[in-house]
Amino acid sequence: MxxxxxPPTFRKVAPRARWPLIEVLLPVxxxxxxxxxxxxxxxxxxxxxxxxxxALARGAFGSVGSFSETLVRFCPLALCALGVLVAxxxxxxxxxxxxxxxxGALAATFVALKVPALPSIVLVPLCMAGAMAAGTLWALVxxxxxxRLGVNEVVSTIMLNAIASLLIDFLVRGPLRAPGTDLQYxxxxxxxxxxxxxxxxxxxxxxxxxxxxxxxxxxIFLWRMSAGFDSRVTGANSVAARHAGINVGGSVxxxxxxxxxxxxxxxxxxxxAVFHRLQAGIGSDYGYTAIPIALVGKTLPGATLLAALxxxxxxxxxxxxxxxxxxxxxxxVLLQGLIxxxxxxxDMFVPxxxxxxxxxxxxxxxxxxxxxxxxxxE
Amino acid sequence: xxNSFALAPSIGFLAATVRLSTxxxxxASGELVTERAGVLNLSIEGMMxxxxxxxxxxxxxxxxxxxxxxxxxxxxxxxxxxxxxxAITLRSHQVIVALGINLLALGETSFLYRKIFGLxxxxxxxxxxxxxxxxxxxHIPLLGPVLFDQTIxxxxxxxxxxxxxxxxxxxxxxxxxxxxxxxxxxxxxxxVDVQCIRYLAxxxxxxxxxxxxxxxxxVAxxxxxxxxxxxxxxIAVTIVIFGNWSPLxxxxxxxxxxxxxxxxxxxxxSGIGVPREFIVMFPYLLTLVALSGFVKRSKSPAxxxxxxxxxxx
Numbered sequence: 001m002x003x004x005x006x007p008p009t010f011r012k013v014a015p016r017a018r019w020p021l022i023e024v025l026l027p028v029x030x031x032x033x034x035x036x037x038x039x040x041x042x043x044x045x046x047x048x049x050x051x052x053x054x055a056l057a058r059g060a061f062g063s064v065g066s067f068s069e070t071l072v073r074f075c076p077l078a079l080c081a082l083g084v085l086v087a088x089x090x091x092x093x094x095x096x097x098x099x100x101x102x103x104g105a106l107a108a109t110f111v112a113l114k115v116p117a118l119p120s121i122v123l124v125p126l127c128m129a130g131a132m133a134a135g136t137l138w139a140l141v142x143x144x145x146x147x148r149l150g151v152n153e154v155v156s157t158i159m160l161n162a163i164a165s166l167l168i169d170f171l172v173r174g175p176l177r178a179p180g181t182d183l184q185y186x187x188x189x190x191x192x193x194x195x196x197x198x199x200x201x202x203x204x205x206x207x208x209x210x211x212x213x214x215x216x217x218x219x220i221f222l223w224r225m226s227a228g229f230d231s232r233v234t235g236a237n238s239v240a241a242r243h244a245g246i247n248v249g250g251s252v253x254x255x256x257x258x259x260x261x262x263x264x265x266x267x268x269x270x271x272x273a274v275f276h277r278l279q280a281g282i283g284s285d286y287g288y289t290a291i292p293i294a295l296v297g298k299t300l301p302g303a304t305l306l307a308a309l310x311x312x313x314x315x316x317x318x319x320x321x322x323x324x325x326x327x328x329x330x331x332x333v334l335l336q337g338l339i340x341x342x343x344x345x346x347d348m349f350v351p352x353x354x355x356x357x358x359x360x361x362x363x364x365x366x367x368x369x370x371x372x373x374x375x376x377x378e
Numbered sequence: 379x380x381n382s383f384a385l386a387p388s389i390g391f392l393a394a395t396v397r398l399s400t401x402x403x404x405x406a407s408g409e410l411v412t413e414r415a416g417v418l419n420l421s422i423e424g425m426m427x428x429x430x431x432x433x434x435x436x437x438x439x440x441x442x443x444x445x446x447x448x449x450x451x452x453x454x455x456x457x458x459x460x461x462x463x464x465a466i467t468l469r470s471h472q473v474i475v476a477l478g479i480n481l482l483a484l485g486e487t488s489f490l491y492r493k494i495f496g497l498x499x500x501x502x503x504x505x506x507x508x509x510x511x512x513x514x515x516x517h518i519p520l521l522g523p524v525l526f527d528q529t530i531x532x533x534x535x536x537x538x539x540x541x542x543x544x545x546x547x548x549x550x551x552x553x554x555x556x557x558x559x560x561x562x563x564x565x566x567x568x569x570v571d572v573q574c575i576r577y578l579a580x581x582x583x584x585x586x587x588x589x590x591x592x593x594x595x596x597v598a599x600x601x602x603x604x605x606x607x608x609x610x611x612x613i614a615v616t617i618v619i620f621g622n623w624s625p626l627x628x629x630x631x632x633x634x635x636x637x638x639x640x641x642x643x644x645x646x647x648s649g650i651g652v653p654r655e656f657i658v659m660f661p662y663l664l665t666l667v668a669l670s671g672f673v674k675r676s677k678s679p680a681x682x683x684x685x686x687x688x689x690x691x
Contacts, residue, residue: 045493095420095473151669152678154418154473155619158612159666163659170655288477295474328492330604334485340478341460344470 023353027296027303030346031310034338041334042327052325056332059320060313068202070309070316072274076101076266076283078211078308080290082218083262085299087139089222090255091235096142096157097263098287099164100135104267106168107134109176109278112189112271123192128268135264136257138164143256147249161287169280176278185279195273205273211308214262215301221258222301231255263287292340311336391640392524399636400532401426401590401598405614406621406628407538408586413618414546415579416559418683420476421461423611424483425454425584426591431487433592434602435494437504446504447531447592454588455581457483462580466573469685480611488604507597531593536629538586543625555579559679562686572686587611620665623677634661 039049060070080097087094111130115123142160145151169184178187195205222228230251234241242248270283293311297304318332405422412419432453437446457479464475495502507529515526546552555575557565562572594610595602613635620634621627638661642654 045489093471093473095477145670149670151671152682154420154683155678156666156669158616158619159662159669162609162612162616162662163666166655166659166662170653170659173655174653289481292474292477292481295471328489330485330488330492332485333481334489337478337480337482337485340474340481341464344474344478345464345468347470348468 023350024298026346026349026353027298027307027343030342031296031339034335034342037338037342038331038335042331045327047325047327052321052327052331055324055327056314056317056321058317058324060317062320064199065202066316066320068199068204070313071208072203072205073315074309074312075205075208075211075273076270076286077290077293077312078305079214079266079269080263080286081293081297081304081308082211082214082301083135083259083266084290084294085259085297085301085304086218086222086231086255086262087259088294088299089235090231090252091238092143092146092153092252092256092259094139094142094153094157094256094259095288095291096139096153096160097259097290099157099161100138100260100263101267101270101283101287102161102164102168103134103138104131104264105271105278105282106171106267107131107264108193108268108271109186109189112193113176113187117190117192120192120194123190124195124272127189127193127272128265131264131268131271132261133264135262135267136260139256139260139263140253143253147252168278172278172280178277186277188277189271193272194276195269197273203274205269207269207273210265210269211305214265215305218258218262219301227251227254263290289336292336292344296339296343310339389520389523391644392520393527394640394643395633395637396524396528396532396536397598397636398639399632400528400535401593401610402614402617402635403535403629403632404531404538404590404593405587405611406617406632407535407542407625408583408590409614409618410621410623410625410628411542411546411555412579412583413623413682414559414679415555415576416562416679416681416684416686417462417465417576417580418472418476419458419461419465419580419583420473420615421457421479421483421611422583422587422614423607423609424476424480425457425587426594426607426611426614427483427487427605428457429454429588429591430595430606431491431591431602433588434504434595436592437596438502443504443507443596446596447589450592450596451585451588454584454586454591456584458581458584458587459577461584462577466576466580466685469687472683472685484605487602491602491604501601503601504596506600529597531589531597539625539629546625556679558686559681562681562684563688566686566688576686587614590614616662616665619678620661620668622668623679631661631665634664 035053039053042049042052059066061067080101083100084097108127108131111127112123115126118126138160142153142156145156146153172184172186176186178185195207197203197205198208220228222232230241230246231254233244233246234248234251238248241251266286267283271278275282289311290308293307294304296310297307314332314336318329321327321332322329405426409419409422429450433446433450435446436449437443440446461475461479464470465472509527509529512526516522518526546556554565554570558570558572558575566572590610591607594606599606617628617631617635621629621631638657642657645652645654645657
């Protein structure tokens with residue numbers, strides 16, 4: 001192994017590259033620019049953009065009830081996005097959060113329905129643990145295919161997502177269908193498995209703290225633990241990581257397992273706190289929206305939470321916008337697309353900014369997202 | 379007589395297979411060319427949706443299906459141009475750009491449709507497209523009704539794989555395109571314009587995805603529904619993978635997916651107790667197994683989804 005280096009000298013020689021403020025503000029500018037373009041579109045449609053955005057904001061934050069709804073939507077989005085973040089940092093570009101979310105929802109429902117009555121304090125975490133295990137397993141399928149056989153993870157997770165959602169469709173129509181109905185959902189899970197609501201007359205539930213805890217743990221894993229460091233190095237340059245003696249396959253699989261667990265947990269929260277039963281099409285867009293959210297959040301835990309809150313607010317506020325400003329609610333989906341494109345496009349300024357400030361090498365592309373890396377495979 | 383009576387349901391099933399494969403094969407033919415140039419375009423779904431809306435609008439306001447199809451193709455190509463700008467010129471991550479464009483298209487089509495027609499109770503419709511039986515061929519027993527009594531777009535869809543094969547393997551442009559997908563730096567060093575080829579390949583994919591979408595709203599149905607593609611674009615992407623990135627492969631893969639869909643519909647109406655989800659799932663499982671290389675080495679383009687950066691100016 002290499003000689004031990006003394007940290008103080010190291011710091012003097014290579015000062016830790018800090019993100020200049022302007023680079024952090026770049027995604028914020030991009031979001032504002034996307035909203036401005038959205039305003040133009042509303043104006044061209046002959047409607048008042050100011051009234052539309054005011055209604056949107058009121059619908060998302062205007063009252064205790066509406067803000068609770070925003071937080072309810074924020075919870076699974078943020079958990080999935082944090083999972084995506086961990087996988088991205090390790091250079092594993094999966095789009096499998098959707099399938100992992102479904103498997104998590106399935107496992108939570110299954111545990112809640114099949115395990116004999118237990119006190120809440122045991123059953124609630126047990127369901128979540130089951131969901132995390134299921135999400136992890138589903139993620140590891142893609143992880144192992146990549147690490148052992150070199151199968152592109154984008155490609156394999158498309159299949160895994162489709163299979164997961166078809167599996168749910170089958171189970172809620174067949175073996176797990178609620179007895180005595182023709183509708184396609186399972187029986188309501190026992191109350192012992194429910195996550196408690198924390199605000200009367202709203203759907204706000206205790207699970208809303210999970211993304212905050214998860215963000216902290218993700219930060220600790222990636223930036224304060226050697227395993228996380230290995231994952232990040234692998235994501236940045238897997239060839240260099242291998243030469244440095246890092247177990248490349250292992251650190252990718254570790255990150256993939258964490259990301260699957262978080263997406264699975266999101267599925268459990270949707271079941272245990274919101275729906276209380278499994279039905280076809282729950283949370284149908286969380287897994288896919290989480291991917292750009294992690295990117296809008298610059299694959300940093302705190303910023304990703306903020307990005308998830310923005311996307312949740314857009315989704316929740318759109319109904320009010322349609323009612324109060326008669327702007328069709330799909331505009332918000334369009335707006336989300338614009339935000340993603342603008343944030344992703346604004347990354348082209350990063351090299352220029354860096355060159356201008358002469359901080360980091362200018363040839364980095366796509367922000368701090370690792371490039372597609374086929375050399376992770378053994 | 380007994381013989382033809384027994385054949386009737388299977389003819390119906392095979393004809394449905396061909397019909398249901400049509401949009402998948404159209405979109406997959408375009409995506410194949412795009413991916414062979416090293417661009418992973420996951421926004422086929424959005425491009426199809428855009429094609430479906432503008433295909434419908436074109437046919438509705440002009441009264442001509444051909445105008446609709448043209449409008450659908452242009453709508454798909456326009457989104458492909460947007461995708462190319464971000465993914466090829468700015469070198470943003472192709473998957474993220476694609477997911478953004480899918481949301482953009484989903485929002486934009488529903489927004490425009492509601493803006494144009496309002497939330498009317500009566501869904502606007504166009505005249506249904508009629509099949510164009512080919513004079514003598516459509517009278518062949520079995521094959522005739524299955525293959526030669528379809529709409530023009532179905533004939534076109536099944537012409538594309540051979541055309542794409544000829545283009546990819548028998549023309550200099552096709553060779554350059556494959557080189558760009560396998561090793562962009564090497565292609566660049568012998569004077570191939572990597573970015574230009576990737577642009578053209580992506581726009582071609584967008585044209586066909588738009589046409590596939592227009593097929594859904596003008597031929598398969600004669601109306602537009604919000605999010606009417608419902609994952610067909612993702613199936614098209616899967617077909618390219620399942621077809622192992624070869625023109626013949628995607629034709630067979632499209633028929634497999636179309637056949638699974640047709641069988642599923644048939645079982646649903648007949649009430650036979652095979653879970654229909656497993657029939658739809660089967661091709662996906664098969665793809666996953668095929669991908670793992672247990673059957674055959676995967677021939678994914680080496681530089682799929684990797685942006686090109688010229689290191690030496």
